Amino acid sequence: MNAFIKLVRAAESVAARTRHVMSGARLTESQFGVLDALLHLGPMCQVDLGRKILKSGGNITLVVDNLEKRGLVERRRDEKDRRYIMVHLTAEGQRLVSSLFPSHVEGIQQEMSILSAAEQEELGRLCRKLGARKA
Amino acid sequence: MNAFIKLVRAAESVAARTRHVMSGARLTESQFGVLDALLHLGPMCQVDLGRKILKSGGNITLVVDNLEKRGLVERRRDEKDRRYIMVHLTAEGQRLVSSLFPSHVEGIQQEMSILSAAEQEELGRLCRKLGARKA
DNA sequence: GCTATATTATTTAATATTGAACTATTTGTC
């Protein structure tokens, strides 16, 4: 029980302390999460984006809307299965997320560096068990 | 870096899977967090509530507003220092949060039970280090 | 081929969330 409270606080604390890189570019965490997924995994439909950043479908619609307004991503209807809309990075989106990514990673690593490599390993192992638990 | 991603996913996964107790009573996580703090720590000003549930001042104003509309909490101006507003549980608020608390705790314990007691201990230790890190 | 079911995406209503500007109050310093 206590472990859970500390888990949530740790996640929120570290996230809050590393938000500045994103907010400097006027991106929210969800927006950055979407751009990050598209950069590293390629074009993706919105359901998959939702699974990736753990948000509801309705939410993804809005986040992608806002990214699209800024010209950072592009929606393309899948002609094979017209239910799907694949979300693509634009050239500008790619440029932006690529330029932000290194300092984003660096900020997180700096925050995590209070734990030794072995501790980070162990933390990852424990969290993976919790995250993978069935509904 | 990987550890951080797993940390966030674990926190969000467990939280999402235990949300049903709160949403069954039409309470959000923040609303429940406020009621919980008031129940276990007594009346509190809004700044302290914000520190407790890790949310901004503007947010606390709204969350307390919504709890007040439902008659679950009450605002009382501190007459010693009129900048402060102490938030109190009403009888109804106390009844509600007390009735919900056991199943809330049980749900979390069930989610966490995929880890052994020793693992939970270790997870708590690692998370405490991360959460306590200076800004 | 028709129909029931499932899946993707959107919309809507309600609440959350932040950051910044703002008001009211108190405290510290001269």
Next chain:
DNA sequence: GACAAATAGTTCAATATTAAATAATATAGC
């Protein structure tokens, strides 16, 4: 005591977030 700095709370605009209802499309079973 006056006034500058600090602190508590509110408001506002922009975006997020969910759950539930809906529309469009695809698939499976008959």
